[in-house]
Amino acid sequence: MTSATVHRHRTAMVRHTLSQPMSLAVRHGLIRPGVTVFDYGCGQGDDLRALAVAGVEATGWDPHFAPDISLQDAEIVNLGFVLNVIEDPAERVVALKAAWELARRVLLVSVLIVGAVPVDGLRRFGDGYLTARGTFQKYFQQSEFKVVLTQTAGVEPIALAPGIFALFRSPEDEQDFLLERRRGRRASTSKYRTDRRAKVLSAKPHLADRIANAIDAIAKFALQRGRLPHPDEVPSDVHDLLAAERVSFARAQDVSQGTRIDERLFERAAADRREDLLVHQALNLLNRSRSAYRPSPSMVRDIRHHFGSQQQFAEQTLEYLHALADPQRTAAAMRRAADNGLGAIDEDGRLVINSRRVVDLEGVLRCYVGCAVHLSGDIDHEHIVRLDPLRRRTTLFSLTAKRQPFPETSTSIMIDLKRQDVIIRDDPRVLVRKADVFGMASLSRQRSAEADRRKSGGYDEDRVLVRM
Ligand SMILES: C[S@@+](CC[C@H](N)C(=O)[O-])C[C@H]1O[C@@H](n2cnc3c(N)ncnc32)[C@H](O)[C@@H]1O
Structure with missing residues (x-):
C-alpha cells in the first residue's frame, strides 16, 4: 500500500457525545457559550452539533467531510485526533501550524498514544501502522508528542490528559488556567458555599435584598479567593445593579461581608x-x-x-x-495522610489513595500529583493513585467493578518524573485494602472481608494492590 491509498477520512467516527478533548475543554471552562470554536479536521461534525445545542458558536473544516467551509480563526481551535491519521510527518507539521495560526487563545491538540489500542497483527507503515480498513494510525509517546508541539508552536504545551494538550497563546491566560x-x-469545597447560604444572617434585610445578586457575586468571589474582589473582578451586571440601586461597591462589599460571608469559611x-x-x-x-x-x-x-x-x-x-x-518530609506527610485515614501505605512505603481524596492531601504531596498531571494530563475517571516520591513516580490505576469488595485494576498509567514520561500498560491487580484507600469505618463489613482474605490468601498486612 502507498500513501495514496491511505483512507484518512475513514477514521472519522460518528459521535453521540462530545469527543474527549472538547469535553475536557468544556469541563475546564475553556469552551462555554460566548466563546468561539473552530474544529480543524472536524470529521463528521458531531462535536460541532453538540456545541451548537449548548449555545456555543462553533464551526469547522475537514478536507473530506467539509472541504468548502472556509478556514477561520476562533478563540479555541481543536485539532482532534487528526495528526495521528496523517502518514506523512511533514504534513502533520503543516496541519499543526495551520491550526495554531487560527487559534486566538487556545489550540487543543489530541492524538492516540502508545498503549491506547493493541497493535498486534497490524502492518507497520512509516512510523505507524496500517489497519485492515486501509487507514493509518500513528501512536505517539506522550513525551515525543510534547516535543513536536513545542517545536512547531514554540510554546510549552499543557497536558490535559494522555495524548491531549492545550497550547495557550498568552502566558497570562495559561497561568489563570493552571x-x-x-x-x-x-471542587468538593463547593459544598461549603451551600452550607453558608443556609446559615446566612441578614443584618440589613432591605438593602441586602435589593442588591442580592451583587452581594452574592462578591461573596462567591471572597469564598473562592479568601479576599474581597477588586471592582474589576466581578461581572459587569453587578455594577449595573449597584448603579441602579445607587449603592457604592465598597458598601456592597460591607453588606456582603456582614450577611453572606461566614468569617470561619473566609x-x-x-x-x-x-x-x-x-x-x-x-x-x-x-x-x-x-x-x-x-x-x-x-x-x-x-x-x-x-x-x-x-x-x-x-x-x-x-x-x-x-x-x-526532602524524602523524610514527604515520607512523614504520607504517614500523616495515612494516619488521617486518607489512604494506605503499602509494603514499599508508597501512599495509595483514591483520586477523589487527593485534594485533601498536604501541599507537598499535591505537588507530586501536580507534577504527574503536568506530564500526563488529567485522567477523567475515578482511579487509584500511588505516590512514590522516593523513586519519583506516580502511578494511576483504573478500577473495574469499584463496588465489589475486592475491585480489580485493568490498566495503569505510570508517570515517571525522572524520565519525564508516561507509560500505559495492562496491569491486572486486586485492591485488597479498599477500606483504607476509600476511608471506610473501622467496623465495616469491608474491613472484616479484608481480614478474612488476608488470612486465607496469605497476604501480609502491608500489601495494598496485589498482582493477579
Ligand atoms: C479521526 S478523525 C477525527 C475527527 C474529529 N476531529 C473527531 O475527533 O471526531 C480524523 C479526521 O482528520 C481529517 N484529516 C485528514 N487529513 C487532514 C489534514 N491534513 N488536515 C485536517 N484534517 C485532516 C480526516 O478527514 C478525518 O475526518
Whole structure:
C-alpha cells in the first residue's frame, strides 16, 4: 500500500457525545457559550452539533467531510485526533501550524498514544501502522508528542490528559488556567458555599435584598479567593445593579461581608488559596512553565493580599520546594495522610489513595500529583493513585467493578518524573485494602472481608494492590 491509498477520512467516527478533548475543554471552562470554536479536521461534525445545542458558536473544516467551509480563526481551535491519521510527518507539521495560526487563545491538540489500542497483527507503515480498513494510525509517546508541539508552536504545551494538550497563546491566560485547574481539584469545597447560604444572617434585610445578586457575586468571589474582589473582578451586571440601586461597591462589599460571608469559611478560603498559590508556583518552577513569571493582574492581587509581596511569595515557594526534595518530609506527610485515614501505605512505603481524596492531601504531596498531571494530563475517571516520591513516580490505576469488595485494576498509567514520561500498560491487580484507600469505618463489613482474605490468601498486612 502507498500513501495514496491511505483512507484518512475513514477514521472519522460518528459521535453521540462530545469527543474527549472538547469535553475536557468544556469541563475546564475553556469552551462555554460566548466563546468561539473552530474544529480543524472536524470529521463528521458531531462535536460541532453538540456545541451548537449548548449555545456555543462553533464551526469547522475537514478536507473530506467539509472541504468548502472556509478556514477561520476562533478563540479555541481543536485539532482532534487528526495528526495521528496523517502518514506523512511533514504534513502533520503543516496541519499543526495551520491550526495554531487560527487559534486566538487556545489550540487543543489530541492524538492516540502508545498503549491506547493493541497493535498486534497490524502492518507497520512509516512510523505507524496500517489497519485492515486501509487507514493509518500513528501512536505517539506522550513525551515525543510534547516535543513536536513545542517545536512547531514554540510554546510549552499543557497536558490535559494522555495524548491531549492545550497550547495557550498568552502566558497570562495559561497561568489563570493552571491555577484554576489546580484549584479545581478541590471542587468538593463547593459544598461549603451551600452550607453558608443556609446559615446566612441578614443584618440589613432591605438593602441586602435589593442588591442580592451583587452581594452574592462578591461573596462567591471572597469564598473562592479568601479576599474581597477588586471592582474589576466581578461581572459587569453587578455594577449595573449597584448603579441602579445607587449603592457604592465598597458598601456592597460591607453588606456582603456582614450577611453572606461566614468569617470561619473566609479564613479557611484564605488558607486554601495561600496553599494553592504555593503549590501552583512550586509546580510552575518544577515544570519550568514559561508563564511562571507572568501572573495575571488578578493573581498578582492574590499574591499581594496573601503573602504581602512577590518577594515573600518567592521565598515561601522555595521553602515548599525544599520540603519536596526532602524524602523524610514527604515520607512523614504520607504517614500523616495515612494516619488521617486518607489512604494506605503499602509494603514499599508508597501512599495509595483514591483520586477523589487527593485534594485533601498536604501541599507537598499535591505537588507530586501536580507534577504527574503536568506530564500526563488529567485522567477523567475515578482511579487509584500511588505516590512514590522516593523513586519519583506516580502511578494511576483504573478500577473495574469499584463496588465489589475486592475491585480489580485493568490498566495503569505510570508517570515517571525522572524520565519525564508516561507509560500505559495492562496491569491486572486486586485492591485488597479498599477500606483504607476509600476511608471506610473501622467496623465495616469491608474491613472484616479484608481480614478474612488476608488470612486465607496469605497476604501480609502491608500489601495494598496485589498482582493477579
Ligand atoms: C479521526 S478523525 C477525527 C475527527 C474529529 N476531529 C473527531 O475527533 O471526531 C480524523 C479526521 O482528520 C481529517 N484529516 C485528514 N487529513 C487532514 C489534514 N491534513 N488536515 C485536517 N484534517 C485532516 C480526516 O478527514 C478525518 O475526518
